[in-house]
Amino acid sequence: MELEKVLQDNLQHSAIGTMDNHLVEFTEELRTVAKALKRVADGKARAQEEAVEWKRKYELEKLRNLQLQEKEISVQEGIATDATQKWIDNSSHQAENGESIQNQNRKCCTKHGICGLEIRPRQISQCDFVMGSNLCSPKASFTLAWGSNGENNKHKHDVVSFESGNITTAARSHKQIMLKWDSPPQSVVILTKPNSNSVRVLCAEMIRWLADEKMVTIFVEPRVKKDLLAESMDFHFVQSWEKDEEILLLHTKADLVITLGGDGTVLWASSLFKGPVPPVISFSLGSLGFMTPFQSDCYRDCLEMIMRGPVSITLRHRLQCQVLRDAGSDEKWREEPILVLNEVTIDRGMSSFLTYLECYCDDSFVTCVQGDGLILSTTSGSTAYSLAAGGSMVHPQVPGILFTPICPHSLSFRPLILPEYVTVRVQVPFNSRGKAWASFDGKDRKELKPGDALICSMAPWPVPTACEDDSTHDFLRSVREGLHWNLRKPQSLDEPKDI
Incomplete structure (x- = not known):
């Protein structure tokens, strides 16, 4: 009897100890899950706060641009009024002196085909x-x-017409x-x-x-x-x-x-x-x-x-780029903006890890870049680094931002061409394995740590370059002569012909 009592006591103690161990393990797992859920909730809250902040800045920037446009329109209207009055005065003076030939040169299109x-x-x-x-x-x-294109071809200021309830593109003159x-x-x-x-x-x-x-x-x-x-x-x-x-x-x-x-x-x-x-x-x-x-x-x-x-x-056109330090925190630090004529490149530098970049276009998520890097290029820079990375060649007069990945670890990641009015934000996430480096027209390299972001938009100050002939002729000639574009040996005339 005593032996049976001892055995029962031992079995009860072992069962209670096993249950205690399972309870400890289960409690630890619950704590781990709770920590993970808390991190997710904190990240979601930070993302929502950041989205609200970006939306507010976007609205402020949009309002500021509208105010600048209204101010420019008012200034141009004042200049146009002064120019019209001056033209009337000059026309009256020339009419009194019988100089009617010069009045014809003050029309919209002159002999040089210029429409002011x-x-x-x-x-x-x-x-x-x-x-x-x-x-x-x-x-x-x-x-x-x-x-x-000619003296009688008046320039059309409107690109799209909405007359009679129909949407049609307006006729355009030579846009040189x-x-x-x-x-x-x-x-x-x-x-x-x-x-x-x-x-x-x-x-x-x-x-x-x-x-x-x-x-x-x-x-x-x-x-x-x-x-x-x-x-x-x-x-x-x-x-x-x-x-x-x-x-x-x-x-x-x-x-x-x-x-x-x-x-x-x-x-x-x-x-x-x-x-x-x-x-x-x-x-x-x-x-x-x-x-x-x-x-x-x-x-x-x-x-x-x-x-x-x-x-x-x-x-x-040029890109205006600005580095935003610690974009996920409340205290953000903006560096001085940098203007680039060709491109801004974000790469992995000396790191052996792939770059991991989160890309946004205005408030819309674009994609995550996993590869050697990303190129944000102007159309003038489309024949530079972006071309070597597989991007398209674009006429420099076309306003846009080229979005070209560098050696992406994906078979379906193709380059994009975004409209010129968008703001592109490239951010290094906190869970990135390494840092990234940004270079502006091949110089001024800056380190981007996890949490930093690069903001790019079209700058309001383009670079006006003189043409030998016109924009299209100079561009196509440079592509043909500089890159030998589509240069191949012509077909022989001695080959069999279709009958």
Whole structure:
């Protein structure tokens, strides 16, 4: 009897101990599940707060753009009223003097096929700093206009018509932008490719010709002025800048920008101007030359033609990029915006892990990028890194943002072309295995840690580059000659023919 009692006590103690162990394990699992649910709830709350914050910023930005558009419209209406009154006064004066022929040239389309849309009146520059030894002088004024196919082909301002309840696209004229000077250019900025003897010789020769024949004020970079003065003291009239503040105000002084080099020199010229950019004349002294249509051996004829006008212009859009540190927290830190003419690239840098990027277009989720990286490109940069990554070549006059993955770990990830009015946000999530790196036109690399984001939108200041013929002709010629696009041996005529 005593033995049976001992056995029963042992069995009860072992059963209770087993149950206690199971209860402990079950409690731990419940705690793990509770922690996971709490993390999910916190993440969802943060995401909702961030979405509300982005929506609020989007609405504020939209309201600000509408206010700016209304202000521009009111200013343009005031300018148009003054121009109309001036035209009436001039027409009355010419009618009294019997000059009826000149009245015909003041119609919408002139003999050059120019249909004026925007007039920049001549005004005194507001900059009050000194460059070299001369004070600022008045900038030359010019007119930007749409070219038309003929004198009787009036430009259609509306793209879509809603007449009679039907939606139709309106007839369009030749959408080539023309620049016509209202007064001759007074100042020129010359930017050159460094470490090139041929460029140095051409720069000195061009400066002498511009100073002697055109009597314009010439600005160069400090290193170029130093080289010129080391060569000859005859270049003492050439001006430059010393402080960064002077570079920021350079657009208020310069009427033209001349680049001597390749596409990289054009990118450098674009980076100097953080706001509006004067018309750019690019002479080809590089390799490919997608943005350098003019040949250096006939620079005098080219400059004569451009300074006389009218000249075709390509408006090359730029992206405005801004890094947002710790985007998921309440205290966000925005860095200074950077303008790029070609592209911004987000890659994995030296990390051996794939990049993991979350992409948003305005408030809409686009996709998660898992691969070597992502390229956000302008249409001018569609023939650069984006092309090498499998993106399409796009005419530079087409407004849009190219969304091109770099070696994605997916068979169905194809490039996109987004409209120009969207804002793209690329964020490194907190669960990313590694960091990412962003580079802007191939330089100024910045590290993106988990939680950081990059915001890109179309900048309001394009780069106006002069065309040798027109935008389409120059673009197609650069694709054919620079990339040998679709070059193949033609079919032989000796092959059998269909009967």
